[in-house]
Every structure is written in C-alpha cells, then in structure tokens.
Amino acid sequence: MGQLVNIAAHSFTAQDLLRMERVLLDALEFRVSNVTAFTALHLLVQGLPGTRPPVAALAVYLLELCLLDYTLLEVPPTHQAAAALLLAMHTHGTAGAQAPRLLRLARVEPAALARAAGRLVRIHRDAARPPTEALGALLAPIVSKYSRPSWCHAALCAPLDAVDPAWCSC
Template sequence: MNVEQELHPPRQFLDSHRQAAAAGSSDFLTPGMRMIVASWMVEVAEEFRLQQETLHLAAGLLDRFLSSTQDVPRCVLQLLAVACLMLAAKDLERQDLLRMERIVLDVLEFRLSSPSSYTFLHLLAQACSQCVTPTLLSLAMYVTELAVLEYDMHQYTHSCRASAALLLAQLTVGAAQHLPHVAAVVAALGIPAEELSGCMACLLALQRAAYQHTLAAAAAAQGSGSGLSCEVGDLLAPLRTKYGHACWCDVSGVAPVAALPPAQVWAIY
C-alpha cells in the first residue's frame, strides 16, 4: 500500500500542464488527448497480444511520467506511449521479447544497420541546406512516412523514395528558383528519370489520399482514383494528425500539387 501511495499520480495532474503552458507559449495536454493516446495503447496491446497486466502497467507509467513533468509536446505524446509500452513489456514479458528478438536476428543474419529513406532524405537535405526550409523538409518527411505504410512502395529503393519526396515537396511548397539545384543534387544519386517520376506519382497519390481524409474530417476517405492497393483514408489518419501539428509545420494540411512534370524533366539534370 505504501508503494501504491508513493507512485500514484496526484489528482488532476494535467492541470499542471495547463498552468505551465499559461506561463509560457507552449500548448498543453488535455484529458481528451490522454484518452486518445490511451485508446491507441489499447489497440496496440490487442494487436500484439500483450498481456492485460502489460497494458495496465504501461498506462500507469504514462500517467506517472505526465504527472512528473510538464514539458511534453503534443507531437511526442504517441512516442511516449510507445516507450511506456516497451518498458512494460520488457518488465513483464521479457522472455517472449528476447525469444522474438532472437528469431528476428537469426532471420536477418544480425544485419540491422541499413540506410533508410530517412537516412537519404537527411543527406539530401544537408546537400540542399540553403534552399530547404522547415516546411519543405517536414512535407518531404511526411510523404516519406506515408510511403512506409504502402506495400507497393517497396518496388522503389529508399534512395529513390527520399529523392522523390524531396522533389515533390519542392514542387509543392518550395521556391521555383531552387528547383534546379535540388534536382541536380538528386541527380547525383543516378536514379533513372522514369523510376524517379513513377515514385513521385505514387507518393503524390498517397498524399492526395491523406488530404482527402483531411477534407472529409470525420467521414472516412475512400481514396477513389488513387490507384492504391487498399482504401487508405482511415489508415493514414494517424500520420495526418501527427503532421498536422505546428512542430511539423502543419504539412498534412498542405494541398497536393495538381500535376507532376513529365519524366523527361528530371533527365536533363
């Protein structure tokens, strides 16, 4: 009982977040936001068949953390929930986790480090640092992350996805005079123009599907005419919400471009 009383979060602990936000300029967390992330934790626990005790421990860790600090940006709340689930699972389901880790390592032959779309995107952004704005980079990261969800995107390499995402973002929110420089940097990777153009078209279709969901608000977007392998409107909603925050420049609300240039354009650089 003493341990319970010692570790139990104080009542109305989110009030301290509101008070801290009032003293500064940051947003504060609300009970509604906590309910959303807690509901998501329930879904994750169900999906991965975690023990009931693991879910309850994870929720307790979340509340204890939120009651101990007021410096929690909204955009990292889901990441915090993931960390709490992982800690709870490691505490209560350690043997299951270790067994699955060994299976994964054996299948992958212990080769864990490999360049991702994120890796290439940041290398490209550094090479174009003079013309890549926070909004442009956020939009490129958004469409790159959308590609993670779509199975058909595996036909393109990570370097191609990152290049296509940066060019698509440049066409959408970038300054026109910077396009040649960005395209020239991308061309250094040696990706065929047709492949690059096809990847951009797929990313644009994903962005449009997510944007349709934004416009439809509560109604589920059907993704009609997108050519995707599934109806992705609802599945893209979490990413749309994540990149709708100010820390990501609200890029999920940016309207997609009407059309893409022909593939021959990228062959001249």
C-alpha cells in the same frame, strides 16, 4: 577492393580484407544497417544547404505515408527520398536551382524518379482526401501528427495534381 590488394603487393586477399573489416566492426561494436528512405532523405537534405524546414517536413510526411503502401516496397529507399524531396520542393515553390542539384546528388534515373514521384503524389492525394473511411481512419494519426506547427503543418499542404516529367531530369 582489388586495387587495395594490388597496392599491398598481394600480401593478403580480398577475403582476408573483408574478414579483418568484420573483426574491426565487431571490436568497435559498430552495426552496419541498410539505408532507409529517411536516412537517404537526411543525406540529401545535408547536400542541399538552404533547404527550408517546411520542405523537409513535407518530405518526411510523404515518406511516413509511404510506409503504409506495400507497393512501394519495390521502390529503392533513395528513389523514395529523392521523389519526396522533389515533390516537397515543387509543392512549396522552392525547386528552382535546388532541383538540378538534388537530381545530381540522388543519382536516380529520370524515369525511375518520375515513377516514384507519381506514386507519392497519389499517396499524398489519398491522405488529403481519403477515398474510403477505412483509409481515412488508418491515416488519421499520421495526418494529425504532421498537422502540428512542430511539423510546419506539412499534412495541410495541398497535394500536387501530377508530376511534370521535366522535373525529373537535369
């Protein structure tokens, strides 16, 4: 922002620029919203041409499961999306050349990605084999939805045992 003010020879301030931006957005009825994990996933998949539908479907399934885990509120949406896509790629055996590109696109620190992926593995495992009846009942509608052919039977994919830390670094 400061560079733009300098280029314009200080004919306006940064605050003026922000105010005009707000006026323009209001005039266009444009709504700015926070990025969600689903938005981040969509952008990551667009940046990875050739991502197969079963991989994307499994990543979406994992993100929907995340909505039920309050401990993931502290994990940024981009980390959740990158971890979900990375796990989906490894689950389907398609990580190969795509994983390094995903890690560059996501710009997530390896340690943060490994933590998020570890949580998603646990969530996926709990959905596949609920430790309690109550959790099984809570997850049943989501598992049912993602067991359909239209979602490439994503809920039927066996969860990974663990995350290999090497997956989370370029």
